[in-house]
Amino acid sequence: MAAFDLETYVERSRAVDLSAIDWADVPRYPVPPETLRTLRYMQDIESHTIIYLRSLLATRAIDDPEVATFLACWLYEETFHGIALARFLEAAGAPLPPRATPRGQESMAKRIEAAATAMVSKAWPDFCAVHMTWGAINELTTLTGYRRLALVSPHPVLNDLLDRIVLDESRHFFFYYRQAELRMHGRAAARIARLLVDRFWAPVGSGVQPDAELRFLATYLFAGPDGRAAARKVDETIRRLPGFENVQLLEAWMDRHLETSAGSQA
Numbered sequence: 001m002a003a004f005d006l007e008t009y010v011e012r013s014r015a016v017d018l019s020a021i022d023w024a025d026v027p028r029y030p031v032p033p034e035t036l037r038t039l040r041y042m043q044d045i046e047s048h049t050i051i052y053l054r055s056l057l058a059t060r061a062i063d064d065p066e067v068a069t070f071l072a073c074w075l076y077e078e079t080f081h082g083i084a085l086a087r088f089l090e091a092a093g094a095p096l097p098p099r100a101t102p103r104g105q106e107s108m109a110k111r112i113e114a115a116a117t118a119m120v121s122k123a124w125p126d127f128c129a130v131h132m133t134w135g136a137i138n139e140l141t142t143l144t145g146y147r148r149l150a151l152v153s154p155h156p157v158l159n160d161l162l163d164r165i166v167l168d169e170s171r172h173f174f175f176y177y178r179q180a181e182l183r184m185h186g187r188a189a190a191r192i193a194r195l196l197v198d199r200f201w202a203p204v205g206s207g208v209q210p211d212a213e214l215r216f217l218a219t220y221l222f223a224g225p226d227g228r229a230a231a232r233k234v235d236e237t238i239r240r241l242p243g244f245e246n247v248q249l250l251e252a253w254m255d256r257h258l259e260t261s262a263g264s265q266a
């Protein structure tokens with residue numbers, strides 16, 4: 001895989017161009033309730049990025065100048081994904097209600113997780129290896145989810161928006177993946193990163209969105225044969241990382257959590 005050109009990425013990093021989207025055309029095409037529900041989930045996760053960043057800032061992640069520079073642009077782009085999806089929901093006649101609790105308030109479980117992550121980071125010099133692997137899995141899952149949504153629920157304006165977002169997510173994935181690859185050439189780093197992923201990984205949004213919403217989204221986007229194939233491709237890509245040859249991710253999670261897809265669709 002080619003090297004990630006951070007300088008070019010930083011130069012080109014910008015917000016998704018909201019003025020280029022044909023918002024007035026949104027109501028001209030139907031948006032099924034399942035799509036609205038999926039978009040609400042995705043919007044919530046995109047706008048949660050800054051809260052996730054708060055946990056990251058307490059770790060070694062920002063000690064590396066390349067990672068710190070990337071994260072600044074990454075946060076900016078992700079924030080605009082959230083803004084763009086909220087705008088789409090509004091244009092579709094389904095605006096997001098005001099938040100019941102302020103964005104910055106996290107559940108106790110999430111706060112414990114953040115504190116545990118900070119502790120692991122302090123104790124383990126190669127912490128960035130697992131952070132980068134985690135990022136690669138999440139970005140790839142996210143961009144695959146957006147691609148699946150565009151296929152499952154075609155809508156000209158939504159597809160245009162999703163294409164733009166997917167471009168950003170592809171660059172995010174590429175950065176994390178290359179970093180993970182480089183950082184896991186040491187066998188110990190790869191072993192510990194693998195152990196942590198095996199033990200703690202769950203799809204993007206777990207613990208932030210209710211489990212029922214995550215199961216709904218996974219079923220809507222990934223349960224059919226094409227969805228399964230897309231999920232498998234995510235897993236196969238991550239398996240190319242050193243030490244991750246037989247890692248069980250999205251498909252295995254679906255087998256464990258989705259009644260409708262277990263067995264029959266595999």
Ligand SMILES: [Fe+2]
Nearest residue numbers: 046078081169
């Ligand atoms: Fe995003």
Ligand SMILES: [Fe+2]
Nearest residue numbers: 139168169172
């Ligand atoms: Fe992203």
